[in-house]
Amino acid sequence: xxxxxxxxxxxxxxxxxxxxxxxxxxxxxxxxxxxxxxxxxxxxxxxxxxxxxxxxxxxxxxxxxxxxxxxxxxxxxxxxxxxxxxxxxxxxxxxxxxxxxxxxxxxxxxxxxxxxxxxxxxxxxxxxxxxxxxxxxxxxxxxxxxxxxxxxxxxxxxxxxxxxxxxxxxxxxxxxxxxxxxxxxxxxxxxxxxxxxxxxxxxxxxxxxxxxxxxxxxxxxxxxxxxxxxxxxxxxxxxxxxxxxxxxxxxxxxxxxxxxxxxxxxxxxxxxxxxxxxxxxxxxxxxxxxxxxxxxxx
Amino acid sequence: xxxxxxxxxxxxxxxxxxxxxxxxxxxxxxxxxxxxxxxxxxxxxxxxxxxxxxxxxxxxxxxxxxxxxxxxxxxxxxxxxxxxxxxxxxxxxxxxxxxxxxxxxxxxxxxxxxxxxxxxxxxxxxxxxxxxxxxxxxxxxxxxxxxxxxxxxxxxxxxxxxxxxxxxxxxxxxxxxxxxxxxxxxxxxxxxxxxxxxxxxxxxxxxxxxxxxxxxxxxxxxxxxxxxxxxxxxxxxxxxxxxxxxxxxxxxxxxxxxxxxxxxxxxxxxxxxxxxxxxxxxxxxxxxxxxxxxxxxxxxxxxxxxx
Numbered sequence: 001x002x003x004x005x006x007x008x009x010x011x012x013x014x015x016x017x018x019x020x021x022x023x024x025x026x027x028x029x030x031x032x033x034x035x036x037x038x039x040x041x042x043x044x045x046x047x048x049x050x051x052x053x054x055x056x057x058x059x060x061x062x063x064x065x066x067x068x069x070x071x072x073x074x075x076x077x078x079x080x081x082x083x084x085x086x087x088x089x090x091x092x093x094x095x096x097x098x099x100x101x102x103x104x105x106x107x108x109x110x111x112x113x114x115x116x117x118x119x120x121x122x123x124x125x126x127x128x129x130x131x132x133x134x135x136x137x138x139x140x141x142x143x144x145x146x147x148x149x150x151x152x153x154x155x156x157x158x159x160x161x162x163x164x165x166x167x168x169x170x171x172x173x174x175x176x177x178x179x180x181x182x183x184x185x186x187x188x189x190x191x192x193x194x195x196x197x198x199x200x201x202x203x204x205x206x207x208x209x210x211x212x213x214x215x216x217x218x219x220x221x222x223x224x225x226x227x228x229x230x231x232x233x234x235x236x237x238x239x240x241x242x243x244x245x246x247x248x249x250x251x252x253x254x255x256x257x258x259x260x261x262x263x264x265x266x267x268x269x270x271x272x273x274x275x276x277x278x279x280x281x282x283x284x285x286x287x288x289x290x291x292x293x294x295x296x297x298x
Numbered sequence: 299x300x301x302x303x304x305x306x307x308x309x310x311x312x313x314x315x316x317x318x319x320x321x322x323x324x325x326x327x328x329x330x331x332x333x334x335x336x337x338x339x340x341x342x343x344x345x346x347x348x349x350x351x352x353x354x355x356x357x358x359x360x361x362x363x364x365x366x367x368x369x370x371x372x373x374x375x376x377x378x379x380x381x382x383x384x385x386x387x388x389x390x391x392x393x394x395x396x397x398x399x400x401x402x403x404x405x406x407x408x409x410x411x412x413x414x415x416x417x418x419x420x421x422x423x424x425x426x427x428x429x430x431x432x433x434x435x436x437x438x439x440x441x442x443x444x445x446x447x448x449x450x451x452x453x454x455x456x457x458x459x460x461x462x463x464x465x466x467x468x469x470x471x472x473x474x475x476x477x478x479x480x481x482x483x484x485x486x487x488x489x490x491x492x493x494x495x496x497x498x499x500x501x502x503x504x505x506x507x508x509x510x511x512x513x514x515x516x517x518x519x520x521x522x523x524x525x526x527x528x529x530x531x532x533x534x535x536x537x538x539x540x541x542x543x544x545x546x547x548x549x550x551x552x553x554x555x556x557x558x559x560x561x562x563x564x565x566x567x568x569x570x571x572x573x574x575x576x577x578x579x580x581x582x583x584x585x586x587x588x589x590x591x592x593x594x595x596x597x598x599x600x601x602x603x604x605x
Contacts, residue, residue, distance in 0.1 A: 030389045030405065031405060033386075033389070034386065034389060034390070034405065034411050037382075037386065037415065037479070038410075038411055038414045038415065040476065041414055041415055041417055041418060041476070041480065042414050042417070044429045044430075044433060044442075045417060045421070045429070047429070047432075047442070048425070048429060060440045061439060061440065063432065063435075063440060063441070063442045063445060064442065064445060064446070064449075105313055105314035105317065106314065108310040108311070108313070108314060109310065109311055109314040109315065111310065112306075112307050112310045112311050113311075116303065116307055118303075118304070118307055124311065124315065127318075127323070128318065131318070131322050131323075134322065134326055134584075135533075135536075135580075135583055135584055135587055137537070137539070137559075137560045137563055137564075137580055137583055138326070138329050138577075138580035138581065138583055138584050139322065139325040139326060139329060139580075140325075140564075140567075140580075141325075141329065141332060141563075141567050141573055141576055141577050141580060142324070142325035142326075142328035142329050142332060142577070143321060143325040144567075144568075145328075145339075145573075146320065146321065146324060146325055146328075164317060164321060165321050167317055168317045168318050168320070168321035168322050169321070169322065171314060171317070171318050171322075172318075172322075175314070199302070199306075200302065200303070200306040201306065201309075204310075225420055228422070229420075229421070229422035229423065229424075231422065231423055231424055231540050232539065232540070235564075236564075236568065246422070247422050247423075247424040250422075250424045250425065250428065251424045251427075251540075251543075251544055254424070254427070254428045254431065254544055255544065266428070270425050270428060270429075273422060273424075273425060274421055274422070274425060277420045277421065277422075278420070278421075280420075281416075281417070281420045285413060288416075288420060289412070289416060289484045290488075292419060292420075292481065292484075293481065293484050293485045293488065
């Protein structure tokens, strides 16, 4: 980027600070469109927040109005009456377990595939990567029966069942991403550790994983967002209400909403469900954007 | 080579591979198998019926209706989303005020715009569906869109939105566009950042304006990214399950006007217990998705530009 100390004589006759004509007008126009789109995106989300403090009749009859009285009871109603507290805990358990599991299993597989030559290496790698192109809709019917008829016990509507499925469906991209990442790491450090007598397992956990931290953070955020917002898999595999995750609970309340229902609590529930991802996004904005867009370029 | 290498490889590879094989690979294989039976979900009741389900699918007016809606979305949603994404990314990165010592510049506050535009991408689709359900609420006083139109004196444009047969599908498509534009702004911004600045400099010296710069330089150099984005957005347009399930009147209504393939599959399997028939729909969806991806990548291919 050009610094102020190196002015370009070719850029026009004006003194520094004088704009070329025409730019200003276009800018008002372009800024106008950008502001308009920002409002179209931002206002509906802010609307959820301010509606979470209104009562049902206020939300329905005056959708744009700001709350006149702050209805704090919406939050306790959402947490207790509408079971959002329970759904939140369910989601936290499942996502906590599955993000951890995805990271551990994903980086184990990726490390072996990236750093060791053995017969079948390419086959296993492409088997994982092919999973990115299977449409999940095609898999849900057989998956439902794999879970229901699992040897020993049904995995439907259990925490460990959902955790295993989330891990399995996150592995293709995680292995793809982490294999590429492990390939970029220098080999000398790991070799030194091996020569010093460390086992492969010890080298992996004490040398390679700490070095792979930036990659682990990106892919960890990617998996957290995807699994926290997952809708289809729990809809099919988790049809028991006390095991519902947040997305299911919200969809159920929204689908049943009638005039007698508590809209204020629904809005508060939506804020509760959004809060963790918004915090992660606000803190890790750059990594989130980079991670999600690299997912598209698989 | 080293001691214990193979034991280590097997020990590290077996657990992830096992989980993946049981929950992803085996369902993939079984999907084809189930699609050739009349399975209703009870163990031992499946009968091999060959291609019957596919014949039935071919003759199913309902399925063609759903497929047609997916094709409408496939034609429109990626086009509008990518066009808006390109337009915003260009404005944010190149369209800014040209200072005397700067050839290309983003507009002021581009980081804030990108932050806001990208927000829908991190929020659950369920929440997006509930928000837009309220925006489209047909009541002239309750609905956010209708009351906004009233407030600015455009009562004539008020509508039943999701309750209107001719509008409902487009209303849902608009939500898809709304949710993904920010994603492409980020994607295209990253691609634009890798275009060397002296290319723009040369164009400027030759007297190229903004639109010339965009169509002659930015777009051709971004073509690879646009193509991948097109496939990605097309696959999203072939889904639409959560939006239709939560927002549409009577799941896919009014009168089937918003029905889509994934919703058909879901209802056929988990409401009607016709698992064999639904699995055939799944196989059909795989074929449609693959055909779309292959055709796009084939017809959109251009001479690759090196720089």
